[in-house]
Amino acid sequence: MSEEVLQQATPGLIPGSGTARAAKPTRLSPSFISWLQAGPMMLVFLAFFLIPLVFVVIVSFWDYNEYQLLPAFSGRGYTDTFEGCIAQLPDLCTIGKTYLKTLNLCFMVWAITLFIGFWVAYFLAFHVRSKTWQMGLSLLCTIPFWTSNVIRMIAWIPLLGRNGLVNSGLMKTGLINHPIEWLLFSEFSVVLALVHLFTFFMVVPIFNSMVRIDKSLIEAAYDAGATGFQTLVNVIIPLSKPGIVIGSIFVITIVMGDFITIGVMGGQQIAAAGKIIETRVNALQFPAAAANAVILLVITFLIITMMSRIVDIKREL
Amino acid sequence: MREGRPRSFYVLAIFFAAYVLFLYGPMIAIYVLSFQGPQGGLTFPMNGVSTFWIAKLFQGTGIVDLGAAFRRSLLLGIIVMIVTVVLSVAAGMAFRRKFKAQSILFYSAIASLIVPSIITSLGISLEFRIIDDLIKAHWNENFETSMGLLTSGLGAHLTWTLPFGLLIMFAIFNRFDPRLEEAARDLGATPWQTFRHVVLPIILPSVIGIGLFGFTLSWDELARSSQAIGAVNTLPLDLQGLTTTVTNPDIYALGTVISAVSFTVISLALGTIHMLNKRQAAKGSDAGKGLV
Numbered sequence: 063m064s065e066e067v068l069q070q071a072t073p074g075l076i077p078g079s080g081t082a083r084a085a086k087p088t089r090l091s092p093s094f095i096s097w098l099q100a101g102p103m104m105l106v107f108l109a110f111f112l113i114p115l116v117f118v119v120i121v122s123f124w125d126y127n128e129y130q131l132l133p134a135f136s137g138r139g140y141t142d143t144f145e146g147c148i149a150q151l152p153d154l155c156t157i158g159k160t161y162l163k164t165l166n167l168c169f170m171v172w173a174i175t176l177f178i179g180f181w182v183a184y185f186l187a188f189h190v191r192s193k194t195w196q197m198g199l200s201l202l203c204t205i206p207f208w209t210s211n212v213i214r215m216i217a218w219i220p221l222l223g224r225n226g227l228v229n230s231g232l233m234k235t236g237l238i239n240h241p242i243e244w245l246l247f248s249e250f251s252v253v254l255a256l257v258h259l260f261t262f263f264m265v266v267p268i269f270n271s272m273v274r275i276d277k278s279l280i281e282a283a284y285d286a287g288a289t290g291f292q293t294l295v296n297v298i299i300p301l302s303k304p305g306i307v308i309g310s311i312f313v314i315t316i317v318m319g320d321f322i323t324i325g326v327m328g329g330q331q332i333a334a335a336g337k338i339i340e341t342r343v344n345a346l347q348f349p350a351a352a353a354n355a356v357i358l359l360v361i362t363f364l365i366i367t368m369m370s371r372i373v374d375i376k377r378e379l
Numbered sequence: 380m381r382e383g384r385p386r387s388f389y390v391l392a393i394f395f396a397a398y399v400l401f402l403y404g405p406m407i408a409i410y411v412l413s414f415q416g417p418q419g420g421l422t423f424p425m426n427g428v429s430t431f432w433i434a435k436l437f438q439g440t441g442i443v444d445l446g447a448a449f450r451r452s453l454l455l456g457i458i459v460m461i462v463t464v465v466l467s468v469a470a471g472m473a474f475r476r477k478f479k480a481q482s483i484l485f486y487s488a489i490a491s492l493i494v495p496s497i498i499t500s501l502g503i504s505l506e507f508r509i510i511d512d513l514i515k516a517h518w519n520e521n522f523e524t525s526m527g528l529l530t531s532g533l534g535a536h537l538t539w540t541l542p543f544g545l546l547i548m549f550a551i552f553n554r555f556d557p558r559l560e561e562a563a564r565d566l567g568a569t570p571w572q573t574f575r576h577v578v579l580p581i582i583l584p585s586v587i588g589i590g591l592f593g594f595t596l597s598w599d600e601l602a603r604s605s606q607a608i609g610a611v612n613t614l615p616l617d618l619q620g621l622t623t624t625v626t627n628p629d630i631y632a633l634g635t636v637i638s639a640v641s642f643t644v645i646s647l648a649l650g651t652i653h654m655l656n657k658r659q660a661a662k663g664s665d666a667g668k669g670l671v
Binding site: 117184202319348 | 619
């Protein structure tokens with residue numbers, strides 16, 4: 063028994079351990095164990111993420127008619143998508159306008175979530191001193207993330223609707239005579255709901271970057287005579303950059319591909335990159351849907367590449 | 380002695396409070412409104428207080444077959460939770476050593492997290508359509524479809540929950556002291572015993588956190604389910620379908636019931652985590668107690 067213990071602790075120390083090892087069941091090699099441990103997850107990503115992506119690309123080059131896929135090479139998915147884009151120059155065609163609109167929406171949501179997310183994270187990281195309070199308040203920000211997005215969208219209806227709280231409140235105070243129509247089912251409500259849903263994705267990575275900042279650096283800046291604003295711009299913002307970039311990637315990719323929030327909060331009236339795909343699928347035009355998915359993927363990928371130039375994501379996680 | 384709070388503290392505290400109000404205010408509004416009286420409408424003021432709309436949901440005479448969708452979502456959520464926990468812990472252990480394909484798995488997980496959901500969902504639906512066509516062409520002409528809740532639907536949800544699980548495992552093992560395992564090994568524990576009696580108890584609170592993510596993300600999942608779930612609907616899909624047609628508080632009642640499940644699961648998980656942490660603090664270490 064004790065010999066066995068020693069054998070495991072310091073293999074090769076005991077004489078004759080070679081024969082002892084041969085008698086025991088063969089140990090699995092470390093690399094085989096790694097495969098066993100990581101393999102199942104790899105298989106899930108292969109079957110339900112990587113292969114599907116390949117199919118999206120393949121099917122985007124297939125032909126189609128009213129009701130089925132035709133597995134023959136065709137550029138129809140793309141030509142249908144870009145229909146009229148050259149003829150209408152210099153005006154933008156439908157797809158161009160839609161992407162411009164989506165990017166515009168994306169930029170607004172990004173700017174607002176970054177502002178809110180930065181200051182919420184800043185408050186949690188630098189102003190909340192006790193660990194318990196920090197945990198509690200972070201949890202308070204996280205809990206809505208575990209509840210349903212659709213419910214958090216429809217939650218705005220009683221507030222922003224024609225007869226909602228905001229309109230009736232404003233009418234009562236006499237600030238307006240008629241209910242404001244653009245509060246709900248408009249671009250405004252889409253941006254509001256997206257900010258409401260996804261600021262969380264900004265807060266978490268920025269907070270993570272901020273708590274890692276060595277407090278003595280801030281004291282050093284203060285001792286060297288920097289004002290609070292100078293410390294913020296020259297110390298805190300540069301050191302929180304990884305979190306800012308990761309949060310931005312999350313928010314931008316979510317908004318670029320969103321079709322549910324834009325659908326529900328836009329009253330199904332606002333066009334967006336994700337909604338084109340949904341519409342094409344509903345019309346059973348799968349190659350056209352796939353072509354749009356490829357375009358969206360390329361644009362999202364370009365944005366991420368540009369952003370990850372600024373920071374090495376893998377190092378920061 | 381504590382320094383006085385700077386003025387920026389108060390400004391940011393108000394900002395933070397406003398953010399929390401912004402987060403919770405609208406949700407609370409619909410929870411309250413789901414207790415409208417039978418004559419109540421979609422907005423305030425309340426027209427009496429009753430459980431009329433919630434009762435109506437459970438009678439099955441309401442807007443959707445709530446019971447069936449509820450059971451489907453619950454089943455899927457529980458399976459997703461179990462698979463997410465097991466695969467994440469296993470893969471998390473693997474990442475503590477170097478192995479080939481490590482960066483492939485890492486980048487797959489990150490890509491799965493940030494590739495827009497509609498693309499993943501479309502891809503899975505295309506994949507299953509093509510599989511169906513192949514089966515029909517080569518084996519069984521009467522074959523219906525391989526798409527379903529526990530095939531394509533399960534896969535779609537896992538592409539969303541597993542990256543979170545893996546990232547949480549990274550966070551756990553970043554602050555895990557490997558000397559504890561060495562100590563167990565030195566005392567003669569087999570790798571499995573080391574995992575079962577040393578590693579697992581220490582990481583258990585965070586593992587429950589992974590389960591919490593697994594269940595709640597699946598329970599509320601929408602974008603990935605939209606194309607990949609097959610013929611049946613999950614609860615969030617039914618709820619989304621209602622947003623364009625409903626004119627009475629049914630929809631709030633449904634929202635409240637779905638949230639009630641979420642909040643139950645969240646409190647159970649957080650309660651367990653808290654209990655485990657307390658137990659660990661009380662009994663985890665016998666340092667300084669000497670030999671008995």
